[in-house]
Amino acid sequence: MGLTSQLIPVLVCLLACTSHFVHGHKCDITLEEIIKTLNILTARKNSCMELPVADVFAAPKNTTEKETFCRAGIELRRIYRSHTCLNRFLSGLDRNLSGLASKICSVNEAKTSTSTLKDLLERLKTIMKEKYSKC
Incomplete structure (x- = not known):
């Protein structure tokens, strides 16, 4: 009897947790x-917000959303690995973006126009808010 009463809350918690992910709420989180x-x-x-970055949104029309997120991650990685400012936030953002991004992409800096880190983050925020509204 004692073991059963201890297992019930655990099973309910597991059921709630799995249904949370099955219904697609991981995207929301x-x-x-x-x-x-x-x-x-x-x-x-x-001052790091004015650092130059490749304009990852100036890509061909056939570029997928996942590829764009991958390119944004590459630029974020380049910034937080070579500058000491905002490392914690940029690395966390990169980690979260990697779940939404394709695994392989490239940013050809020779052909890509440049922007600032602030512009990149503002545009990314707009895209993410639109994406969230559709979840």
Whole structure:
């Protein structure tokens, strides 16, 4: 009797957790976290926000959303690995984006126009908010 009463809350919790992911709420959690991080980053007044980055959104029309997120991740990685500012936020954002991105992509800096980190983050925030509204 004692073992059964201890197992019931555990089983209910497991059932609730699995149904949470089965119904697609993982998308919401990841997007919420990405949007929250982007809100924090874009509100900051930091000299790193003016760093030049490749304009990952200036890609051919046939570029998929996953490929765009992959390119954004590459640029974020390039920034937080070579500069000491905003590392925690940018690396977390990169980690969350990797779940939404394709595994392989390239950013050809010679052919790509440049933008600032702030512009990249603002555009990414707009895209993520649109994506979240459709979830």
